[in-house]
Amino acid sequence: MDNLRGALLMVLAMAGFAIEDSFVKYLSLTLSVGHILMLFGLGGTAVFATIALVSRDRLFPRDALRAPLLLRNLGELLAALSFVTALSLADLSVVSAILQAQPLAITLAAALFLGETVGWRRWSAIAIGFAGVLLIIRPGLSGFTPVSLLPVIAVFALALRDLATRFTPATVTSRIISAYGFATLVPAGVGLCLVTGEPLMPPDFPLWAFVLGIGFGCAGYYGVVAAMRVGEVSFVSPFRYSRLLFALILGIVVFAERPDLFTYLGSALIIGSGIYTILRERRLARRGRTRIAGGTAPLS
Numbered sequence: 162m163d164n165l166r167g168a169l170l171m172v173l174a175m176a177g178f179a180i181e182d183s184f185v186k187y188l189s190l191t192l193s194v195g196h197i198l199m200l201f202g203l204g205g206t207a208v209f210a211t212i213a214l215v216s217r218d219r220l221f222p223r224d225a226l227r228a229p230l231l232l233r234n235l236g237e238l239l240a241a242l243s244f245v246t247a248l249s250l251a252d253l254s255v256v257s258a259i260l261q262a263q264p265l266a267i268t269l270a271a272a273l274f275l276g277e278t279v280g281w282r283r284w285s286a287i288a289i290g291f292a293g294v295l296l297i298i299r300p301g302l303s304g305f306t307p308v309s310l311l312p313v314i315a316v317f318a319l320a321l322r323d324l325a326t327r328f329t330p331a332t333v334t335s336r337i338i339s340a341y342g343f344a345t346l347v348p349a350g351v352g353l354c355l356v357t358g359e360p361l362m363p364p365d366f367p368l369w370a371f372v373l374g375i376g377f378g379c380a381g382y383y384g385v386v387a388a389m390r391v392g393e394v395s396f397v398s399p400f401r402y403s404r405l406l407f408a409l410i411l412g413i414v415v416f417a418e419r420p421d422l423f424t425y426l427g428s429a430l431i432i433g434s435g436i437y438t439i440l441r442e443r444r445l446a447r448r449g450r451t452r453i454a455g456g457t458a459p460l461s
Contacts, residue, residue, distance in 0.1 A: 167392020171400040174384025177377040179407035182253060183415055184374030188366060189249035195353035196363040197245050202346030204375040209340035218334045229328035230341065236322030237342040238349050240315045247311035252418045257408035258297055258428040259312040264401075264435045265290040266320035268442075275324065283441055286434040293430030296423050339382065398439050402432045 188197055213220060224230070247256045265287050272279040279287075294316075298309035322342075329338060354361055388397050405428060412418035 164392045164396045167388045167390075167397040168400045170384050170388035170391065171397050172403045174381045174388060175401060175404035176407045177381030177384060179257070179404050179411055181374050181378035181381060182248060182257065182408065183411045184370045184377070185245060186248045186253055186416065187370055188374065189245070191366045192363055193354065193357065193359050194242070194246050194249055195350045195357060195359055196366075197249075198241060198346045198350030198353065199361075200350075200363065200371055201241075201375065201378075202343050202350060204371070205343030205378070206340050206347070208375065208379050209336050209343060213334065213336040213340055216334070216336060218337050220337065220340075222330075222333050222337065224330035224332050225337070225341065227330055229325045229330070230333060230338070233322050233325035233329060233338070234341055234345040236318045236320075236325060238318075238345045240318035240322060241346050242349060242353075243311045243315040243318060247308060247315065250308045251306070251311070252412055252420070253416055254409050254412035254418050254420045255297060255309065255424055256312045257405050257412075258420075258424055258431065259294055259309070260316060260319075261402055261405050261428065261431045261435060262290055262294050262313075262316050263319050263323075264398075265431070265438060266316045267323055268438055270317075270320045270324055283438050286438045286441070290431050290434035290438075293427040293434070296427035296430065299423060335386070399436045402435065405432065 185197060185201070192200070210220065244256070244260070268277075268279060268283060269287050271277040294313065298313070299305045326338070351361060353359075388400075409420065412420070
């Protein structure tokens with residue numbers, strides 16, 4: 162395994178996602194959330210469906226209507242709706258900071274709904290991480306806005322998506338899964354336009370920003386897959402948090418954002434607890450393998 166190469170690929174992938182987020186925010190100045198969902202849904206579906214066809218995948222496998230894949234698509238839809246709406250209304254840096262709590266939400270959901278054992282150390286890390294989220298959104302204080310809750314919804318929707326992915330049948334390739342995830346955004350965008358009274362045909366918008374947004378998003382997706390293949394997951398995963406660094410830079414330079422001290426402190430708590438959780442899970446996995454090799458039961 163080439164961990165350094167994997168880490169570099171992960172950092173580049175996170176830069177791609179942060180740039181994609183910036184283009185989404187830029188497009189929200191001229192497009193509604195419904196139009197953005199439609200356009201990115203169509204663009205992402207076209208890209209991954211084409212890759213699937215070139216790879217000779219079946220576009221409509223039998224297992225496409227299984228519950229895990231339907232739940233995954235639901236999580237993708239809710240996450241995209243919440244995230245894009247949040248980007249159109251709130252600072253890029255704030256939205257990205259809250260989104261970094263996703264790994265903690267996955268651990269929390271796995272413990273509550275899948276029966277996975279989580280010790281007091283990781284429970285403490287989860288509590289500290291979500292305390293960081295509260296520090297950023299500051300409910301009950303003058304700096305609080307309801308819009309801050311949208312990225313929190315996105316965090317738990319992404320946790321649903323990722324946990325459902327674990328149970329997706331192996332007969333459905335990752336390319337088809339990705340294509341279906343983007344495809345669900347199209348009817349969601351159409352429905353949102355109908356509800357809000359927006360015309361289905363989007364107004365004039367900077368096409369170059371849309372094309373670059375799709376390009377950087379797909380490049381980010383490819384980078385994550387490549388990073389996980391060439392490096393150890395436990396080593397590469399913490400570099401996901403570099404996305405926040407890129408988002409902060411883009412927010413300050415491009416959108417003239419000025420994150421306050423609470424945002425920085427909350428981000429530090431989220432990232433610190435998230436990295437600790439990843440490293441703790443890595444240590445427990447190694448200890449479990451050692452005990453199995455020695456003929457004893459693994460620790461829970």
